[in-house]
Amino acid sequence: MGTIEFRDIYKSFGNNHVLRGVSVTVQSGQVFFVIGQSGAGKSVLVKHLVGLIRPDQGRVLLDGVDVTDFQEKEFYPIRKRCAMVFQNSTLFDSMTLQENVALPIRKHLGVTVDEAQEMALEKLKLVGMQRHAERYPADFGDGMRKKVAIARALTLDPEFVIFDEPTTGIDPISAAMVDKLIRHLSDALGVTSIVISHDLRSIFGIADRIAMLYKGQLILDGSQQAFKESDNPIVQQFIQGLPEGPMEV
Numbered sequence: 001m002g003t004i005e006f007r008d009i010y011k012s013f014g015n016n017h018v019l020r021g022v023s024v025t026v027q028s029g030q031v032f033f034v035i036g037q038s039g040a041g042k043s044v045l046v047k048h049l050v051g052l053i054r055p056d057q058g059r060v061l062l063d064g065v066d067v068t069d070f071q072e073k074e075f076y077p078i079r080k081r082c083a084m085v086f087q088n089s090t091l092f093d094s095m096t097l098q099e100n101v102a103l104p105i106r107k108h109l110g111v112t113v114d115e116a117q118e119m120a121l122e123k124l125k126l127v128g129m130q131r132h133a134e135r136y137p138a139d140f141g142d143g144m145r146k147k148v149a150i151a152r153a154l155t156l157d158p159e160f161v162i163f164d165e166p167t168t169g170i171d172p173i174s175a176a177m178v179d180k181l182i183r184h185l186s187d188a189l190g191v192t193s194i195v196i197s198h199d200l201r202s203i204f205g206i207a208d209r210i211a212m213l214y215k216g217q218l219i220l221d222g223s224q225q226a227f228k229e230s231d232n233p234i235v236q237q238f239i240q241g242l243p244e245g246p247m248e249v
């Protein structure tokens with residue numbers, strides 16, 4: 001359970017040919033990074049998984065099931081299996097951390113307020129925030145709030161989690177905590193994670209596998225080692241964060 005396959009995906013928006021034949025397989029339980037410059041099509045690729053974007057050509061398979069031609073309604077159960085943590089996942093300031101996490105539980109599981117609060121506490125425990133359950137988002141910095149947003153995304157026990165730039169805009173210590181949490185979700189719970197990121201420290205800290213997009217195509221798909229050893233100058237420019245090089249910006 002938990003395998004994702006993008007087969008030869010093409011996607012254009014008018015004259016903007018964003019994906020030009022991208023094939024990627026994410027194995028169950030992996031922490032899989034999708035990297036590349038701004039506008040490289042990372043989000044567009046990943047959104048195909050939950051039917052938020054449909055390909056012009058190519059197939060999307062989930063646990064071997066071809067979901068490419070699914071109707072909108074058929075994607076509902078897939079969206080429940082797949083949580084998303086966006087860059088600006090916001091919490092409600094007027095609610096405690098526990099109430100914030102309990103909200104989707106009450107909405108989707110139809111349980112009592114007390115049961116939802118109890119389940120929310122379990123999720124806060126998972127991200128190490130249970131002792132702050134009664135406090136409000138405003139008491140915390142971006143990193144802590146990010147962890148609560150992750151706890152909230154985990155409420156329906158997803159098999160997949162998509163993290164869109166989870167460490168962008170947070171301090172290095174908080175970023176390291178978020179990385180550790182993403183790794184833990186895979187190692188302890190078997191969650192398959194797709195992480196869209198530019199953060200080299202995260203990439204070379206926790207990735208099982210990395211796919212780099214460039215000009216609508218996959219330039220390299222492999223392990224951390226494969227990226228470090230790659231003799232492709234575009235890969236090297238990106239992973240070393242060099243301002244000069246062959247990459248067109």
Ligand SMILES: Nc1ncnc2c1ncn2[C@@H]1O[C@H](COP(=O)(O)OP(=O)(O)OP(=O)(O)O)[C@@H](O)[C@H]1O
Pocket residue numbers: 013016018036037038039040041042043044045
């Ligand atoms: N719904 C849409 N309609 C039209 N164009 C879109 C749509 N979604 C994305 N695009 C375009 O597709 C290209 C790739 O966008 P995408 O968000 O996937 O980039 P990205 O690699 O995730 O970049 P970033 O790191 O900046 O988030 C951009 O040129 C963007 O403007």
